[in-house]
Amino acid sequence: MRRRILLATALALPGVARAQGAWAPNRSLRIIVPQAPGGTADTLARLVAAPLGVGFGQSVVVENRPGGNQTVGAIAVAQSPPDGHTLLYAPPGVQILNPLMMRSVPYDAFNDFSPVIALMRAPKLLVVRGDSPIRSTADLIAAAKARPGQLTYCSAGIGSxxxxxxxxxxxxxxxxxxxxxxxxxxxxxxxxxxxxxxxxLDTAAALLPLVREGRLRALAVSTRDRAEAAPELPPIADTLPGFHDASFNYILAPGRTPPEITGSLNAAFDRVLKDPAIRARFAALGAEALGGTREELAAMIQEEIARWRGVITAQRITLE
Structure with missing residues (x-):
């Protein structure tokens, strides 16, 4: 059923590569996901791969290369020929977080990659148990100030x-x-x-089903504005002005990929990400489809680096 839905979505899109003119692949493409199968990144990569392949007239294969805090998959792409046929689904660890938290990374975070397009942004939810006496962000801050160091929060690991x-x-x-x-x-x-x-304080995709069931209580969303996935929830920034955080994933090509190739790839992905059916599927997974230019992506990456450098340095968060 999932395959039929993806194929139907893909066939509804206009030809992508045919509209570009500058460059089109002459064999199948690979999108390497540096995480294990079954997660949100893997799902979204496969969601865009189907219509992208139809538009280009070539198959697009999603290949999972987990390990090394995303470095295994990143290395595979960094060492690939810069011909547009191997791409990286990039979570923030690859260029933004690993260089800030690791003593050294086994690739050049910028020279080894070429920006293609911003793929998605996903809000996080600030949640407590459904029976918790904490009912708002202000309640949570007050409780933490009353009991310094006693409130506990979970994560998927250090640096997650x-x-x-x-x-x-x-x-x-x-x-x-x-x-x-x-x-x-x-x-x-x-x-x-x-x-x-x-x-x-984790992704809406992971937590929203439990909130809907009443097992968790969502206090707020992490984005500056209300989120499509949970429009009833106020932003944390309403209580804590200036707070903003959203999971940010994007597509990279190997470094030194010619601009005419990354330009054609950008236009192809952008067309897919603007399709209403694709945007609806992203929203159902708690994510917002992005798109835009390569220059906009490069600026977003620099903004994220600036946001996290101060936090990681102040909290002395390392992966060694």
Whole structure:
């Protein structure tokens, strides 16, 4: 059923490569996802691969290369020929976070890659248990100030998205909370449901189903404005002005890929990401489809680096 839905969506799109003129692939493309199969990144990569392949008239294969905090997949793309046929689905670890948290990374975070397009942004939810007495962001900050270092929050590990989001929240609110890292989001959320953890600040895709069931209570969203996935929730910024955080993923090509190739790839992806059916599928997964120019992507990456450098340095977060 999933394959039929993706194919139907793809066939509804106008020809992509035929509209470009400058460059088109002459064989199948690979999108390397530096994470394990089954996660949101893997799902979204496969979602865009189908219509992209139809538009180009070539198959687009999604290949999972997890390991090394996303460095295994990144190296595979960095070492690929710069001919547009191998692309990287880039979570923030590759260029934004690993260079800030690791003593050294086994690639040049910028010279080894060429920006193609911003793919998606996903809000996080600030949540507590459904029976928690904490009912708002202001309640949470007050509770943390009353009990410094006693409130606990879970994440998928040191340096994970949830860890960094909560560290940013704590720093801006002037509070201290205890970080409890897990090997993945699911075990941490299970302990949150069981009452062994007080809260988390993680992706809407992972938490929203439990909020809808009433097992978790969402206090706010992490984005500056209300999120499409949960429009009823206020932004954290309503209580903590200036707070903003959203998971940000994008597409990279190997470094030294010619501009006519990255330009054609950008236009092809942008056409896919503007399709209403694709945008609806992204929204159902708790993500916002982005798109835009290569220059806009480069600026977004620099903005994210500036946002996280201060947090990571102040909190002394390292992966070594």
């Amino acid at each position: 998205a949830a860890h960094l989001a909560a560290a940013l929240f704590s720093q801006m609110a002037g509070i201290e909370m205890l970080h409890v890292p897990y090997r993945g989001t699911a075990p941490g959320v299970q302990d949150l449901l069981a009452g062994r953890i007080d809260l988390t």
